[in-house]
Amino acid sequence: MKARTDRVGRWSLVGALIALVAAVAYGPAALAHGEKSQAAFLRMRTIHWFDLSWSTDQLNVNDEMEIKGKFHVFEGWPEAVDPPEVSFLNIGIPGPTFIRKESYIGDKFVPRSARLEIGKTYTFRVVLKARRPGEWHVHPMINVEGGGPIIGPGKWVTVNGSMRDFKNPVTTLTGQTVDLETYNEGNIWFWHVLWYAIGVAWIAYFARNPIFIPRLLMVNAGRADELITPTDKKVGLLFGAATILLVIFGYSSTQSKYPVTIPLQAGVLRGITPIELPKPTVDVKVDEATYRVPGRAMKMKLTVTNRGDRPVQLCEFETASVRFMNPEVCEDETGYPEDLLAEEGLSVTGGAVAPGETKTLEVVASDAAWEVYRLSDIIYDPDSRFGGLFFFYDDAGNRQMVIVDAPLIPTFM
């Protein structure tokens, strides 16, 4: 019976260890990043990402990729999110599957948080280096202090190879080149194991003798002082002195080995320059916007005035990273993530708007993305306004961006 129990125990342990190793060696495909959980009105009225491009979606460990594009900090920023005074250009990936080598807002390197202004548009660029093989959903992302993560569109990227081959060399100002994957690791193990062993030895020294019941009874009998012998005191003195000496030795030897060190660097980066977009010559007034729940479609009646000198047509409506395209006017050529691209999602009745003309356009933006990305939940939000970008093109291919921010009424019929 006992032998059987032992066998069961042994095999259970072996099984559990195999399972653990299997879990660790598992090469996964990770899902999206929780962007759908955030209230639709927050996603529609904070950061609008556009003109994005991913340099590749297939790479090997140690290869680099670049994500770049623009983002607009929305004028109708919701009350629920603090203004983006302290914002961090982040990247939404499942842990350090890539390392972030560089990131820029405008031409400024932003390893730390930066100050953004509402109503402005910025360019950004992030360079990533593949570290862990798998299929990863990679998003640009802005974290806003007091607001949280605002996630941009995610694209699937496949990384091949082995993480063991990953190298991350950095050259210090003192002239050494170190690999950040393993730098200082032996040193960390050494000191932690040493101190832990000393701590265990301290307790073990006293655990040689009875630990609990006899000591309790001796203390109760008023003979507590006998429990700490003169030898114990000497050993205590030894441990105390050795501890202090080891701390002094460790500190001074580190100081002599690394004479040049600096404090951690912190502080908000200011002076981030936005780009100046030409003022649009198209005015858009939303007369009515309704969301038809059963049809997964948003219907807008727009009064559009063209103050320019060429006819313009509505090509695209972007909201919360979903792009509804009017195929009669334009199409995406950047390899935008498919689930966020409604290639034929925008129908426009009314056609082109001639120079000087004011015209009513009936626009329908429909796609399953309303449901999949939970944008239709905006009708249950506490602040049911929507926001987005309209892109108009003239007959010469010039683009104009117009911002829209208006209430949304649901219809259930």
Place this chain on the structure above:
Amino acid sequence: MAATTSVVGVAEAPLLDKRWLAFAFGIYTVFYLWVRWYEGVYGWSAGLDAFAPEFEKYWMNFLYTEIVLEVTTASLLWGYLWRTRDRNLDALAPREELRRNMTHLIWLVAYAWAIYWGASYFTEQDGTWHQTIVRDTDFTPSHIIEFYLSYPIYIITGYAAMIYAHTRLPYFDYRKKGLSLPYLITVVGPFMILPNVGLNEWGHTFWFMEELFVAPLHYGFVFFGWFALSILGLLLQVFASFANLMGRELCGESVYRGGDAATWPE
């Protein structure tokens, strides 16, 4: 040396049943290693998007199942321990009482081990998860394991240990002495961590979702975690219970003169 008057036959059983000790240690260890495997595989592949069907399949179903199993286990285990309580503790032979004291230690070993997995391993693991991904539901994979699996398991174990002590050990006899205060605190304090999840989730939906671990929102967990320090008082009681049974044999008359050894001097 006093003669042994305990029942012949019972005396044959070992004082400490090492198989039960190994079982108590092993069952949590093996189960939690399996849980860790499950997290390793289905955390990344099905746990990042709370609105995906695979999340429902691998994580929400896990949640529903564990809740049902926990309620069932708690009812059966606590019910069994209560129904089989010793109704005549005065007649308990000292040898058997000693054996029960050892069994009680196995219960406390189980509780300590369960507390370790819940409060230490899975709680900091939750930090690992949150700092790596974007929080998108109250029921993230790490919460389904931490809050709704590992916490109930130590709660079930803790109450079971407490029922065992109070219904089977004369030192803790609930009819004569009532309930041990340190026991109550050791078990109820960490139990309160579970309802405190309510505050945690409310705060995270209200103040959004940055993963600052030291945020004051989390101090409820800290406060209730302190209560486990009552293990200090409880262990004194456990030692006193042993001293009642063998204090004289262990230390002699001159050291042990009877009485409740746990009591603090005035």
Place this chain on the structure above:
Amino acid sequence: MSTTTSAVRSHAEAVQVSRMVDYLGLFILFFVLTGSYHIHGMLTMGDWDFWADWKDRRLWVTVYPIVMITFPAAVQAVIWERLRLPWGATVCILGILFGEWVNRYFNFWMWTYFPINFVFPTAAVHMAIFLDVVLMLSGSYLFTAVIGGLGWGLLLYPGNWPVVGPLHVPVEYNGMLMSIADIQGYHYVRTGTPEYIRMVEKGTLRTFGKDVAPVSAFFSGFMSILIYFMWHFVGRWFGNVRFVKRT
């Protein structure tokens, strides 16, 4: 009942049982303390402990000793007073370091793949041994609070410098001055932990120039003294052995 007849057959058996109680009791004490001290620690100083780019010379040095002297004071209050055991602080620190290392290795590294050199915990055994030795040699809680508590605060930084120092070597990175730890924080993406929640020195202790760490450690030591006093009584309260008839 149990005092009239004996449960053990010999002194030798009593000793044997007592030893079993020792080992099981040690296991119980160690792991219950690990759980509760770890949950306390990770939610009061955890972020500094998780990441190398939080281990700064001001706030880490200040916060860690102040919030972490709590449990050592409480455990010493009971196990020294009632058992004359001089390792109350050490058992707490070994417990939390065990919990932290297991998680850093099996989860931070083997689940989310942060390199160990970025997620190692704070070393504190040297502080704990100092506190325990002071109590054992002085036999006085007052002395332990004042001298031990002060030392507890002062020792954190020098004791950790051999591990942390190499990460503070400067690097010119894309035209900016950064320490290696800063670059670790930048490279190894933490999606849920943006840079701005990092609480580290931002150069506000201007007057003292380079003496930020000693000043912080001294303040921390002072606060540790006060917290030691408070938590001594917290420990005594948690060491109570009363029974209650009614709940």
